Amino acid sequence: MGAVSHASFTEPERAAPADRTRLLRILQALTVVAVLFGVFMALGYAGTDSRQGHVQRIFYMHLASYAGAAVAFGTAAVAGVNYLRARQPRWDVLSLAGVEVGFTLSIITLTTGMVWARPIWNTWWTWDPRLTSAAIMVLTYAAYLMLRNGIHNPDQRRRFAAVYAILALSTVIFTFLITRIRPDTIHPTVIGPSAQNAQGSFAMTDSMLAAMISNMIVWSVFLAPTLMWMRIRLERTYERLERLRQQSLS
Amino acid sequence: MPDTLPDLMLGLVVIFGVLGLFLASVAVRQYNAQRTIRLIQQLEDES
Numbered sequence: 001m002g003a004v005s006h007a008s009f010t011e012p013e014r015a016a017p018a019d020r021t022r023l024l025r026i027l028q029a030l031t032v033v034a035v036l037f038g039v040f041m042a043l044g045y046a047g048t049d050s051r052q053g054h055v056q057r058i059f060y061m062h063l064a065s066y067a068g069a070a071v072a073f074g075t076a077a078v079a080g081v082n083y084l085r086a087r088q089p090r091w092d093v094l095s096l097a098g099v100e101v102g103f104t105l106s107i108i109t110l111t112t113g114m115v116w117a118r119p120i121w122n123t124w125w126t127w128d129p130r131l132t133s134a135a136i137m138v139l140t141y142a143a144y145l146m147l148r149n150g151i152h153n154p155d156q157r158r159r160f161a162a163v164y165a166i167l168a169l170s171t172v173i174f175t176f177l178i179t180r181i182r183p184d185t186i187h188p189t190v191i192g193p194s195a196q197n198a199q200g201s202f203a204m205t206d207s208m209l210a211a212m213i214s215n216m217i218v219w220s221v222f223l224a225p226t227l228m229w230m231r232i233r234l235e236r237t238y239e240r241l242e243r244l245r246q247q248s249l250s
Numbered sequence: 251m252p253d254t255l256p257d258l259m260l261g262l263v264v265i266f267g268v269l270g271l272f273l274a275s276v277a278v279r280q281y282n283a284q285r286t287i288r289l290i291q292q293l294e295d296e297s
Contacts, residue, residue: 048251055254058261065265104272108265115261119254230276237283244290 024229031226038064038218046211049202056202058116060215063190065108068219070172072102072228073141077169080162092158095165096148097231101224103141110134120200121186130187133178137171144168 042060049056076098083091113131114124125131144164151157179189179198188201190212204212 050251053252053254055257055261057258061261061265101272104268108268111264111268112261115257115264119252119257227272227276230273234276234280234283237280237287241283241287241290244287248290248294 020233024226024233027222027226027229031222034218034222038215041211041214046207047205052120052200052202055116055119057211058112059190060211061219062109062112062116063212064215064219065105065112066175067216068224069102069105069109070176071220071224072098072105073165073169073172074098075224075228076102076165080165083158083162089154089158092161093232093235094228095161096235097228099141099144099165099168100231101227103138103145104227105219105224106134106138106141110138116200126186128187129178129182129185130175133171133175137175140168140171 038060042057046057046060048054076095079091079095079098082088083095113134117126118124144161147164148157148161151160179185179187180192184197186197186199188198190204202208
């Protein structure tokens with residue numbers, strides 16, 4: 001292996017841009033404060049539901065995590081479109097970050113729904129249309145991550161990932177719309193009227209509405225973008241490492 | 251009112267557990283990549 005001189009490394013490869021790191025730190029701090037505020041709104045500010053008890057408070061994070069996941073998956077699809085148009089790898093990095101973060105947040109949506117369903121529906125899981133579509137959404141994105149790693153050619157991988165991320169967004173939209181399309185669902189609808197068979201609906205008071213809106217803003221405006229940025233930063237570090245490896249080998 | 255506080259606690263553990271796993275995964279991968287970069291640069295400096 002041929003050694004390369006110290007001077008052969010350019011400055012951006014030596015150190016991560018300090019300004020961006022500082023900005024990310026500020027965003028991380030803001031996100032921590034925002035999440036704590038969201039938790040306070042859910043646990044301390046919103047009133048307790050008289051029929052469901054304290055478990056109803058999970059709903060604020062359940063819905064907010066879906067909103068955050070939708071933002072992340074939406075970003076992945078938009079980045080996929082931009083990659084196909086411009087063929088710039090940075091769009092692929094954004095798309096990957098969107099899928100990973102969206103996947104994490106949708107796992108939270110699914111599991112918090114199960115925790116809520118156990119005392120309210122008396123079961124952890126049922127093959128309700130909304131639950132089934134949410135499970136399909138999660139599995140679709142899990143397949144994205146697995147299939148992506150199976151393609152070795154970088155251009156082919158990026159092209160495949162871009163098309164997949166665009167098509168996979170349909171599962172997110174479908175999950176949102178399913179309770180409006182299928183009247184036989186037992187899943188309550190928050191935005192708009194619930195289906196006739198819905199079990200576990202509750203009347204929304206002003207404090208509950210405030211907790212719901214604030215958590216949705218926190219998860220979709222602060223948490224999802226911060227996590228995506230952290231994931232992008234990791235990918236940039238990998239790219240830097242790969243460049244150094246290539247330089248060392250050449 | 252039913253006592254569903256333990257279910258709420260379980261929900262919170264799930265939420266912060268999953269978020270914690272994601273953050274830990276990113277942090278560990280970031281740390282390992284940066285350590286390898288430092289190692290390569292150290293080797294380059296020594297040679």
